[in-house]
Amino acid sequence: MSQNIKRKIGIWGMIFLMTALLTGCQDPKKEEESKNEDTILNQELTVVGVSQLGSESMWRSANTVSIKETFCKENGYFLLFDNARQKQENQIKAIRSFISQRVDYIVFSPITEEGWETVLQEAKDAGIPVILMDRNVKVADESLYTTWVGSDFTEEGRKAGEWLAEHLAGIKFNDEDVNIVVLQGTKGSSAMLGRSAGFHEVASQYPNWKILEEVNGDFTTVKGKEEMAQLLKKHENIDVLVSQNDDMTFGALEAIREAEKETGVKRDIIIISFDATRTALEKVKAGTINxxxxxxxxxxxEIEEVIQRIENDAPVEKAYYIEEKVFTQKNVMSVIKDRIY
Incomplete structure (x- = not known):
């Protein structure tokens, strides 16, 4: 019997046992549910444990929907899903639970890059492939995880800087200071680190770009508004806001409106955002976000394709990047109609 089949039988047995212990003497409806459990036990489903870091944004919610729709019974999977609610200790606990249940694959989006060596070593020792989703980890031994699937955050930061350079060329002289503030995402996260590094790489080429302050908005609307309100009080002349996700941008826009300033095309403050959710693209279309x-x-x-490659003993790359674009009023209409998140 293969190791994968053993794992599947093992986890289904534990799920069935837990159901039996919890239900006890059952009424007819519960007996029918038990029969359904018996039916599931006889199916060869690939068991995937997913630890999602939270539900802090519309982007994250769309990411969760994508995972749940892909790893469903109809597609041959049984999904164990856990929401870590923005706490690393919750993620580590969930991953250890997946290991103890001997799932076939572990997928998780790490809240921060540091602090994963021990639990990843436990997964490796158990022979369970680990796929990183969206965010990355910083470990000395990269064999502790199988692969990573997501966005090139550093390239995203570069794209933001390159767009700003091109945009400013038409409205700012080279010797005129450009005052920039940055709303960063969750401290230590891959998205925050990559987008910051990429933008700084471009900004360093322009001595007149003055980054007045970078603050943690934690990728949430509430914190984005709170931090932007403080930035507006502290800095009289802000030319550019770089906001590292759309949810923070929405909060920042509220703070800017309350300060009676204009954004986007009207250009008291130039707005650069990240994620390109449908709601944000509507604001790009309207000229509120540049x-x-x-x-x-x-x-x-994309993650399922990786799993199928592993199942078929095909080579697996260490990283798989998703193709992405920058949207402005010039090209936003080409995608906004079909945006599902």
């Missing part, structure tokens, strides 16, 4: 750097959350199919 540019939005795409970050595609629909990773379910």
């Amino acid at each position: 540019a939005d750097v795409e970050c595609n959350p629909l990773l379910g199919d």
Whole structure:
């Protein structure tokens, strides 16, 4: 009997036992549910444990939907899904639970890059492939995970900087200071680190770009508004806001409106956002946001392709990048109609 089949039987046995212990004496409806459990036990489903970091944004919600729609029973999977609610200890606990249940694959989006060596070593020792989703980890031994699927965050940051350079060429002279503030995402996260590094790489080429302050908006609308309100009080002349996700941008826009300033095309403050959700693209269309750097959350199919490669003993790359664009008023109409997130 193969190791994968053993794992599948093992996890279904544990699920069935837990159901039996919890239900006890059953009424007819529960007996029918038990029969359904017996039916599931006889199916050869690939068991995938997913630890999602939270539900902090529309992007994250769309990412979760993509995972749940892909790893469903109809597609030959049984999904164990856990929401870590933005706490690393919750993710580590969930991953250890997946290991103890001997799932076939572990997929997770790490809240921060540091602190994963021990639990990843436990997964490796158990022979369970680990696929990183969206965010990355920083470990000395990269064999602790199988592959990573997601966006090139550093390239996204570069794209934001390159767009700003091109945009400013038409409205700012080279010797005129450009005052920039940055709303960063969750401290230590791959998205925050990559987008910051990429933008700084471009900004360093322009001595007149003055980054006045970078603050943590934690990828949420509430914190985005709160931090932007403080930035507006502290800095009288802000030319550019770089906001590292759409949800923070929405909060920042509220703060800017309350400060009676204009954004986007009217240009008291130039707005660059990230993610390119449909709601944000509507604001690009309206001219409220100048540019939005795409970050595609629909990773379910890409991750399943990796799993199928592993199942078929095909070579697996260490990283799989999703193709992404920058949207402005010039090209936003080409995608906005079909945006599903």
